[in-house]
Each structure stands twice: as C-alpha cells, then as structure tokens.
Amino acid sequence: MTIISDLHLADWAQAFTIENQCHSHPWSAATFQANQGERFINLRADIDGELAGFVICQVVLDEASLFNIAVSPTFQRRGVARHLIMSLSERLIERDVMMLWLEVRASNLPAIGLYESLDFNEVSRRNNYYPTANGREDALIMALTL
Template sequence: MTHNIVTLAPHHLDDVWRIEQAAHAFPWAESLIRKEPNKLALNCGLQIDGRLVGYCFGQLVAGEATLLNIAVDPACQGKGYGKALLEGFITLVEQQKGEEVWLEVRASNTRAYQLYESLGFNEINRREGYYPAENGREDALIMTYMVM
C-alpha cells in the first residue's frame, strides 16, 4: 500500500464531505467544506492507493499553524492513517517555515488526545463548554506542538 499526502483540490471535496459526515457527531457545514481556501489555508489529504481516506483543514499565520479539522474515514480507522495524516500536516507546516502547531480536541476524544500526545503535542489550556455535545456542552483541550 502506498500512501501520499496531497493538497486538497476541488475533486477531493465529495470524499471530504462524505468522511466529515461519517466521522463527526457534529460535522462542519457542507458550505465550510466546499469553501474556496484562502492564501493562509493549509489543507491536505491522505491517499491510500489513490483513494482519499482522511483530510485535515488548517491555516498558517505568522509562523503559527492551527489544525482546524482532521478526520479519517471510520471504515479506515485503527490502521495508523491518522498518525500518517498528522505527520504529513506537520511536515507541510515545517516546509512553510511554521514554528508551532495549535489544535483543540474534545475532552472525551481520548484516542485523538493520545495520538496528539504521542507525536509531541502538549496540553496547555482548556476551554470550558466549547463544543456542542449530546448532553449540552463539552470542554476543548488546547494543545500545542513546537516544530523543530
């Protein structure tokens, strides 16, 4: 199996939208997925044997990258693709001379939290009641990674 990190292009967006709906209990609006990226965007996807299995939306401003959204097709989870995708995103940040990466993760998303921590992200803060949840609101954990 060959995997490639690719810059998201318009022809990827049907797959991105399908994965977004399948992977998130509270998906982004389709209009956000299909919005034309601005010059600060750092959006990439992970292809396995030419098929898009995951993506991330990010931006890079003044050396600080923010990971806004990341997902792997639920049918493809548990195979290390999330790690490969996140490593690819970090590599793009490095290539663009970024110095750090920021993200927020649901407090209940322990699998994602453990992945981020395993790659060197550190929790630095908490936003109480940030995300919508089944029973009201859920905290966001803010994590950062220093690019070498």
C-alpha cells in the same frame, strides 16, 4: 501504503462525506468549503486509490491551526491520522511555521493519545466549547512546537 497529497476543490464532496461520517457535529458544507485558499494547507490521505482521510490547517504568519481532521471509518486504526499530521508538520516546517495548535474534545481519548504521541502538549482548556447530544463538553487546547 498511505499516500499524502494536496486536498483539492475537486476532492471536497468526497471529503465532506467523510466529515459527516466521523463527527457528531460536522461542519456545514459552507464552512467546509470556506476553509481553503492560500492561507491553508489541506491534505488528503489515500489508501489503494481511495480517499481515506483529510486534514485542514490554516497558517497565519509563523503559527498554524489544525482546524479539522477526519479518517473514514473504513480506514481508522491504520495510522492515517498520524501520517496526515506528520506530513502536515513537514510542510509547516518548510514554511517556517513555529507552532501548530489544535482543539480536541476532552472525551476524545484516542485523539488525545495520538496527539500526545506526536509531542503535542495540553496548553489550556475551553469549558463547554463543543456541543454534545446532551449539552456541551470541554475542549483541550494542544500545541506542538515545530
């Protein structure tokens, strides 16, 4: 069973480990720690008492941006990311947020499929946005009307 709760400062070291396991170009520790505070909704997913994944989201007025989501390789393909996004959406609706935005690597087809299954729509594309091992790749900008 997946349990969703708030991601607290005490969780950041563990979450940062997952960040580094999951992303080819992870955030720095400083960036990771800077994305907290009253404008953020940061959630953690636990399975059997172990941190399985997290989501970091900033809220500004009636819009939110999903800045980061990661699921430990041990727990991938178990619906953890879906649970995190659905729980995040519920919290955003409670705060009268109207739109949730995100950017995703154009090559990340599993994530794009997940987002589309949750009713996100592609809105735009940012050319050469993300770094890769051999250059850069596009980001898709996706939005969910809440």
